[in-house]
Amino acid sequence: MTTMIPYGRQDISDADIQAVVDVLRSDYLTQGPAVPAFENSVAGYCGAQFGIAVNSATSALHIACLALGVGPNDIVWTTPITFVASANCVLYCGAQVDFVDIDPRTYNMSVERLAEKLAQAEKFGNLPKVVIPVHLCGQPCDMASIHALSRQYGFKIIEDASHAIGGKYRGEPIGNCRYSDITVFSFHPVKIITTAEGGMAMTKDAQLAKRMQLLRSHGITRDVNEMTHVPDGPWYYQQIDLGYNYRMTDLQAALGLSQMQRLDEFVARRHAIAKRYDRLLADLPVVTPWQHPDSYSGLHLYVIRLKLKEIGGTHRQVFEDLRAAGIGVNLHYIPVHTQPYYEGLGFKAGYCPEAEHYYDEAISLPMYPGLTEAQQDKVVDVLREVTAK
Structure with a gap:
């Protein structure tokens, strides 16, 4: 039988394995110190202020849309050459999705088609609330041009950089959010680095970060300043929004933190x-x-x-x-x-x-x-x- 050469494969070192074993022997398997350490590592690498680790890039896309206020009666545009999650995340919010054709050389969203579509949408009063360009294969989109169009037409930007951690645009790390509100990474096993399953949303906006942190964990807060009344006791928490169980575990984060070294x-x-x-x-x-x-x-x-x-x-x-x-x-x-x-x-x-x-x-x-x-x-x-x- 012929041994198949796969199209993609994770690279796991002894150090990666040891990092996971160390967590298994610690007091924390789910929500411990490895998650914030991994978030800080990625944010520091990219030059973004905040990283919000979640259980998949799909989850990151979903809470990114929600944090930007996407809901019923809104329209979000993305590219058709992407995994379905880039579009599905819009539908999860009850919004409508539409597609912008690709550039024939880069296979990313075409800025020319985007500009044409925006000009038409403005005439009919149905401009997008958010545009989600996807960095296909890891090559960044023409983000400066997309950002200039966002200023002109008033939409927000989520970079779907699921393929692109470790890449650069105009000499700067992808994920710094210079030309976007939120950037999303994937850590699936075939991606650049892996946490087995997992993703992260990057932002430089403290309010967006806070909102995504809330949404990834059931909409629950332990912050007294966000509560409707004084806590009943030290055990107290409040659900102040309808959130989800999108958390990353310490096991996953430890693997990701180790992989970041390479x-x-x-x-x-x-x-x-x-x-x-x-x-x-x-x-x-x-x-x-x-x-x-x-x-x-x-x-x-x-x-x-x-x-x-x-x-x-x-x-x-x-x-x-x-x-x-x-x-x-x-x-x-x-x-x-x-x-x-x-x-x-x-x-x-x-x-x-x-x-x-x-x-x-x-x-x-x-x-x-x-x-x-x-x-x-x-x-x-x-x-x-x-x-x-």
Whole structure:
């Protein structure tokens, strides 16, 4: 049986394991000192004032929307080339979601399409309350331009940076919220660093941070200043809002805190792998990822696009042939607006043509720090073979 080379894989060291064991032997498994230590580590790294750790990036997106006041009668825009969570978080709030087509080179939200759509929305009085650009594959969106449009049209910004921790935009760390209200990271096992499951919302706004901290833990406060009356005793707490159980555990945070020590090393290794792919794939009938000069990508994913007219085979044939040969390729992502649930909301094929064209050609090749040169050579050799059929 062929051993599959996965498209992504966590890198767990002895130090990571020891960090988790230390928590297992401590007095705290859930809410202890590791969570705030991890929050401070990420906030310090990014240059944001606050980090709010939660049990997933989906949870972080949800409470970010709620903290910005998203609710019924509001509209939020995002990109169709993302995981469904980027759009679902809007629907959780009872708001409407809409999509802005992608840029054909970066695969991120197109600033040109965004500007056009905003101009139209202004005429009809249905401007978005929030826009959620997604840093696909770890490459940041054109945040300065999106931020300038937010000033012009009055919307808030949540950066979905689930793929992008460790990356930079214009020389500064992604997550510093210079061009956004809130930035969200994911720590799923295939991401840049992992806490097994987990996410974090970054902000420089103390009020937004306080609101998200409240919402992640049932809407419960122990702060006397937030209570409606004097506490009944030292045991007392009050639920002052309808929150959720979105907390991260100390076990997860300890793993994340340990992984942060190697974040820059992980991203540098991904860049070395990407550069080697670029070189090895130069003569194949594929389009390799274009990197904007303003960006230093986290390189969570390495996505190629097939030149199908030169290949002769179909997208599916190439994908299945790669999988059959032990190359664990994947596809990121199916355009969200084409999912049956979203079709039920009225979206149809043809709504975001660039996103749909991307979907017809895209394949994510294996990309993770532990990928060896021999494994990478195999990926390229098999790709060469299947595209030459």
